[in-house]
Amino acid sequence: MGLYALVSAPAVWVCAAGILENLEAGYCVGCVKEETNEGVSEKRAALNKKTSALGWYGCMYYWVTMLTNSYAVYLGVSCVAKEQAQGTAEYLFTKPVGRNKVVCAKAVACVCNLLALAVFSGLCNYFTAILPLGGLEQRNAAFTTTLGLFLTGLTLFAITLLASSLTRTYKGAVRIGAGILLLFYGISITAEYLEAPMLYCLTPLKFFDVYTVAISGIQFSFFLLAMIIAIGSVITAQKVWTLREI
DSSP states (O other): OHHHHHHSHHHHHHHHHHHHHHHHHTOSTTSOOOOOOTTOOHHHHHHTOTTOHHHHHHHHHHHHHHHHHHHHHHHHHHTTHHHHHTTOHHHHHTSSSOHHHHHHHHHHHHHHHHHHHHHHHHHHHIIIIITTTTOOSSTTHHHHHHHHHHHHHHHHHHHHHHHHHTSSSHHHHHHHHHHHHHHHHHHHHHHHHHTOGGGGGGOGGGTTOHHHHHHHOOOHHHHHHHHHHHHHHHHHHHHHHHHOOO
16 A cells, blocks of 8 residues: 555656656757747757757656656655564564664665666666667766666655654655655756756755756766765664664
């Protein structure tokens, strides 16, 4: 029921948010806005070409991220909290192994899961979008955008893992996880609509924007911010679960 609750109604809103983001940003081919204002960035100028290979790839990439982001949130809320819902938490946490090690091992397993999903998604994007288009002009764009996909999922996983440790029930964790994802999509759409890059730091969905990463590579400031959030959230969640009564 937890997985169904996360990927049913919330997923519909996530998809709608992604579509709105594409429309507002002018990224979907066929829905690209014409921008003639002076000072339009190189990124926007390149993406406004309807025949742009990067434009097609970016549109496909956004649809993929709707699935990977939702899955990352699901892993975060279910990594440990689901054990409590299934009644196995007491058995698991009374083993002759420290709780912190149990939580750490489960988190590492989830991160490996996210890495495998990112690699698979990257390969699918390459063979279904990049190759048919004859490749991208930007060198290493396929690798850097796939790395950005993984880092975004990692950040979302860590945040929702922490959120799940602060809730009393698994259902509550699922609701909060879905709410967090929708909030991040809302901030992302608002930042694009208002053209306010300063808001990008408030949503992991903009840390590694596909077009920015493809053209300019991964920005160190956002990479550092993502690592701080991910590591800090996992360590805090580990401590909370260690002290929490089952």
